[in-house]
Amino acid sequence: METETSEHNECDGAVSLAFTILGKRWNGMIIATLGKGPLCFAELRRAVPGISDAVLSDRLSELAEVTLVTRSVNPGPPIAVSYALTDGGERLVPVLEQLGQWASSSLPSPVKA
Amino acid sequence: METETSEHNECDGAVSLAFTILGKRWNGMIIATLGKGPLCFAELRRAVPGISDAVLSDRLSELAEVTLVTRSVNPGPPIAVSYALTDGGERLVPVLEQLGQWASSSLPSPVKA
């Protein structure tokens, strides 16, 4: 009747939780990019090369839903929507920087075709 | 002929490189799990709940290819294949731990259905 605590593994729940967000393509990049300051949709798309409108839109909704980014509409006339990190999002930025350092030092060059 | 340095953004290449690996589902979890010590295929599958044989096999090949894990075959008779982190993989472990801490403190609970 061992409740599964005796043997050993059961992968870290917190890390697993982190990867529900970061294990999806683009999320890490979006947060890292917003770490340099708020940006609006088009700027963000340009800053994250390769992402498409549809996916960016989708990711931003998700990130807003888990309260890592905020969406603020400035109803101009030239309407502008600005995306920024929340506190929680900001707290991730330094970790992402370490991730970047790790990648530079431990990953082989950008596996090109 | 501006080489794209004038305006501003262009998301961090190193972070982007990190996410070529970590932005794929399971990779982070696999590395975090191996961070607690080497495991063989079946143990790993049990330790990472939800992953399937096919995907685990695939991920392990990828991770071996970028030299983050090693695969060593012990030709028993009871043949056993053991997977372990390389130096590069080990260097990621502390960062993953921070990621876990961040998740616990900044992410809403496991969005259940």
Place this chain on the structure above:
DNA sequence: AATAGTAACTAATAAAAACAAAGTGACTAG
């Protein structure tokens, strides 16, 4: 010895996610 069970995979197929391209509605510049 035949039957069933585990380990470590591979193969085939189904389902989900990502991508590319175009379209929408509001507005500005020429």
Place this chain on the structure above:
DNA sequence: CTAGTCACTTTGTTTTTATTAGTTACTATT
């Protein structure tokens, strides 16, 4: 009036992931 930007949404097509079912080599059981 035409063309272009912004912020998206919609519609396919392609890639990735996931699920299911083998396969080969052994071990444990009966």
